[in-house]
Amino acid sequence: MNIYVLLFLFCCQLLLAQNEDSTVPKRVYTTKALGAAKAPVIDGVLDDKAWDIIDWTADFIESNPDENTPPDQESRFKIIYDQKYLYVAYRCFDKEPENIEKRLSRRDGFAGDRITIILDTYHDKRTAFSFTITAAGVKGDEFVSQNGDNWDSSWNPIWYASASIDDKGWVGEIKIPLSQLKFGKSKEQIWGLQVTRMLFRKQERSAWQRIPADAPGFVSEFGELHGLIDIEPQHQLEIQPFGVVQYDTFPEEEGNPFRDGDDFKLNGGLDAKIGITNDLTLDLTVNPDFGQVEADPAAIALDGFQIFFREQRPFFVENKNIFDYRFANGQDNLFYSRRIGRSPQGFVGNATNREFVDTPQNTTILGAAKFSGKTKNGWSVGLLESVTARELAQIEDLNGNRREAVVEPMTNYLVGRVQKDFNDRNTYIGGIFTATNRNLSDILNIDYTNPNTDETAELIGLRENNLNFLREAAYTGGLDFRHNWKDRKYFVEGNIVASQVKGSPEAIAATQQELTHLFQRVDASHVEVDPTRTSLTGTGGKLSAGRSGGGNLRYDGGFFWRSPELELNDVGFLRQADEIIQFAGLRYLFLKPTKWYRRANINLSQFTTYDFEGNYNRIQYEFNNYINYQNNWWTEVGLGHKPRIFTNTFLRGGPRFRFSEENFAFVYFGSDQSKKFNFTLGHVNSSAKQNNFSLQRYELRLNYQPFDAFSLSLNPQFERNPNKTQYVTETDFNGTPRYITANIDQQTLSASIRLNYNINPNLTIQYYGQPFISRGRYTDFNFVNDATAEDLNQRVTLYEDDQISYANGRYTIDEDGGGADYSFSDPDFAFVQFRSNLVVRWEYIPGSEIFLVWSQGINGLGDAQNNLFRSLDNQILNQQPENTFLIKATYRFVL
Structure with missing residues (x-):
């Protein structure tokens, strides 16, 4: 469907605004x-x-x-x-x-x-x-x-x-x-x-x-x-101390004092909830522990972008809706709580092969406070403050001499959020502010001539461990609104955000060259790397309108943007800057059941993308529908077409790259989810012109509850994703950048397993496990010849057999017959992972719990020449796992 047709329908519906009255009288219970x-x-x-x-x-x-x-x-x-x-x-x-x-x-x-x-x-x-x-x-x-x-x-x-x-x-x-x-x-x-x-x-x-x-x-x-x-608001006061006993086992490494086979830890902390008023609550946490939280699912991203993981820690999850500020599409958000307590960003780059290193897995949260709630007159308020510790890696040589190096500076995070309701709750406006401040000021002027003090040695560690890429400060702010009218059937909403990051010239230069920004792109005239800058300022926002209720038709349309200098990733989440997207959608709901279905809907959507230089990068059309049949089985089917696909990020700073046009389809169907045995089958099929790339995904979800107290689920998934132009590396050929791609055959197999046994509503046993294997084999190496050519054969040029040779894990290229011009490592990979949690949870009185936890994990690199099941056997079943056993007890005092 043409974009102009979508816009015409959207405008007609918005202007004519149907006059049907489906108002239902409000019932009152006294x-x-x-x-x-x-x-x-x-x-x-x-x-x-x-x-x-x-x-x-x-x-x-x-x-x-x-x-x-x-x-x-x-x-x-x-x-x-x-x-x-x-x-x-x-x-x-x-x-x-x-x-x-x-x-x-x-x-x-x-x-x-x-x-x-x-x-x-x-x-x-x-x-x-x-x-x-x-x-x-x-x-x-x-x-x-x-x-x-x-x-x-x-x-x-x-x-x-x-x-x-x-x-x-x-x-x-x-x-x-x-x-x-x-x-x-x-x-x-x-x-x-x-x-x-x-x-x-x-x-x-x-x-x-x-x-x-x-x-x-x-x-x-x-x-x-x-x-x-005459009921009185109750001021809440709850204090919940906790204690944790933890024992870890792992493969022993000979001579490594940090990997001697086991470790024992005692930990404790305190959570508190204080009702400042009946509307507003202050949550406090000191040295929080997240040991019983389920492991993140395994994932691998060959495009280089960071992977979004959902928050699972109770302190940050509760009342998260107040702090939420999604301003564009996808997961982009001004507040991404996983930044707080993240893994240390530095590494010990100057450790020799004769030294052993112990780096903390996560940054310690010294304390956090959260003030949040909503008042009777329509104010939603949220204020979060958190401080994370300076983290040190321990380094020991073969003679037992030990030193330390900083791998994460002390950091302060602040998030403030407010919204106000108006117009009989039909309208709201709001704002947000975030600030991240790292204690980096001491490292900017280090006296390297006097490295004899412990403090100076730690500061030198900041430089040596590549922490100079960290920004010293980051600030974001935003305003948002939504207005509903005609009994909330129609809406218009929007927001605007602005960001500023500050730091050393090295830190800001690194920011400009990150995958999110890529100011070094060779064909971009609107951005360039400035190594002298010490700050960046960007904006983003969204404006949309549509119909959200009344009758069978729903629609929306609008646009959003992210300027090239927008940066949110200190305490937010931003995948890509330098983008403008227009979108529109229509949805028709079949609301009245018939003899053969209970509910159904049909959806049409379309979007286009541009960058701030004006390049028209992408357009996509999609149709999908959902039917819930009378026997409670269901199907979901979708079709899509992408006639234009350009990307600014594929060559990691190289020129804008074109992919061949793509068609995709998916179908999922499942049985009655209320039955004690139910299933879902799904298939996704995507293919591009000239076999540029394709995707085949097969998914099965099985759920079985043989008796009321026990249930199990199994979700295996297999995916094959070949691509003739998978990015490999960039090198130099006679002073000219050479962008190398190849034909990859990537296969991924995973399966999540869940078992739940409930002795009673307050005493449960849960198991979660996930093996994950992803393998990639590269063949038919080529280099980019004309990055935006429509014909794949003009876009890249295959190396001739006499131009490429392989030895000792490296490919060597001789393009002009005069000897080796450049080389690169064999990119084949096989990544294998297994994670599991077994948790016994007993809520012995309301609000107070005891957890018994056994967590297990294995990470490994397999042989890319093996099949997936051989990698499963070699890298998971035949390897010693890392185990964590812990007991955590909490008691909630309600005062």
């Missing part, structure tokens, strides 16, 4: 205080007199799959309260109680029959607190933001729940401390309220407050909870 009545005991049995002070509310309506029809089973609930707690009782009727799915899982497993209460205590129509109880008594809790588009299960408040099954169905009781909720002072609280039930065997969801399938949001459509009179 609660009552306990008064003199005794509080109910949370035991899953509704025999307490306290429940008699108020009537049940019912009349749930089906929301999925057949919206606005009577549900298959009836549901009821009632809410009462006192000055410290909110109490909720559920009666979930079921005509077939023997078929109730009471699957056990760990907290936030959301398996089996369940019912959820969601409270918009701010009444901002965008955020809410969600509490779920299953028929098996398992708890789930999430913080809801972005009007229902984001559900954060890392939020773990203290609350109480119990459930039981009888001949009428099942019963649930919960007790929520008001200290775990956030609300302002008022004579009578009015909160947004929704209660939803999942009838698992039918995959049917029903709701107390009807929300039409074409609604433009979720939280904004809630009913209301009234009757909360």
Whole structure:
């Protein structure tokens, strides 16, 4: 579909703005205080007199799959309260109680029959607190933001729940401390309220407050909870100390004092949560430990770009939505918390072969504080401060002499975020500021003539270990807004960001030449490396508008940009600068079930990219659709076309490079995910003109729960990605840069394995393992002849047999017949990795836990001439792994 057609449809819909009125009346539930009545005991049995002070509310309506029809089973609930707690009782009727799915899982497993209460205590129509109880008594809790588009299960408040099954169905009781909720002072609280039930065997969801399938949001459509009179905001005060005992084993290296086969550590720290007001909370952590966190999945990137990993550490995950500032596409964000506590960036470059080096795996977080929350009048506030330690590598020679070298300077990170709601919560504006400051000032003027003091020796280590590429300071700021109108059916949103980095001329020159920027590009006239600069200043931003609700049609369109000097990677995430992207999309939803499907949608999208020199680099069109059938099986199919593909980064500072036009397709289908055995099969197929490159990916996901307490999943994936012009290296030929590429046959095999055994809702055993193997073989070496030629044979020139020779792990090239002109190392590779975690988790009282953890890891380089399974055998099954055993205990004091 032509871009002008998309823009025409977009403008027509925006201007005509359909006048349909799908407004649903808001339901109101009025609660009552306990008064003199005794509080109910949370035991899953509704025999307490306290429940008699108020009537049940019912009349749930089906929301999925057949919206606005009577549900298959009836549901009821009632809410009462006192000055410290909110109490909720559920009666979930079921005509077939023997078929109730009471699957056990760990907290936030959301398996089996369940019912959820969601409270918009701010009444901002965008955020809410969600509490779920299953028929098996398992708890789930999430913080809801972005009007229902984001559900954060890392939020773990203290609350109480119990459930039981009888001949009428099942019963649930919960007790929520008001200290775990956030609300302002008022004579009578009015909160947004929704209660939803999942009838698992039918995959049917029903709701107390009807929300039409074409609604433009979720939280904004809630009913209301009234009757909360004279409740006092509870100032939260929680202190959670922890202790860790850790024992590591690893392959012993003869003579290496740092690799003697094992290591023992004791560690401890403290987390605290202080309610400054009922709206705003101060979180503190001292010497945090992240030992029980699951290992990152294995990955390898031949394009040279950094790989994004999701945050898993509880301190940074909680309330992360407040600090989030995605300003463009993909993962680009002004705050990427994985920068804090990262692996040291320096290395001991001056250690000899007769020295042994011990470098810390991660930078120590000395302490961190986070002040965050949302006020009753619509202010969202977040302030995070963290300090990481100066890290030293230990170096010892064969005579036992030991010295130290700095591999990471002491660093301070600051992130501030604010947003304000207006216009009956239909509009918000916000801002963000980040600052990174490294203690590098002392190394800029080192007296090398007097290296006798320990301090001077450490500072020299900063120079010798290539830490002079680090920037001394980095600052970013941004403003964002969103405006909704016509019952939130239409929106316009945008943001703008600016960055400035400062440092030595070496650091700023290194920044200019990083893959993110590539100012040294030989054919770029709008950028150039200036070795005298000590700062860079860049901008970025986004503007988009569209329709997000009402009827069957959705659309959006807009553009974003990242200027050449934009730099975020000190405490943010930026993959590539120097880019302008225009995008547009149309989506049609089939909202009413038929005899053969429950839900379906069709999507069309398009985008184009340019750089700041005006080069037209890429255009892509894509179509995909999703169908959920009546038997709850599903398919997803997509097609795409890329008639123009240019990249500024492929030759790592060389000229702009062209790839042949590409077509791609994918298909995924799966069985009913509610069944105890279910599967997903997927295939991705991509191919380029003249066989320039291709991609074949095969994926299988298997899930099996043989009984309620045990589940397992297996996700093997195989990928083959040949490319006739895979970048190898750059060299020099008679004073002219020579960019060498080759035909690569890359194959990758991985499989993630998960086992979960739940003794009860508070005592679980989990296992995660992932073998990963990626192998690349290079043949048909060639050099770039005309980087932007349309014909592949004109773009690169193959070396003749008499021009290339191989010996001792190196290729030697004689282009002109006069002897060796240049050489390069054999790029073949085989990377093998295995990571696993076995975790026993016991929440012995709400909020306090004991972890028993066994982590295992193997990294190796295999023989690229072996097949993948031979590498698996040689590099994983026959190698001694590194093991970590730890016990971690926490106790949460609620004061």
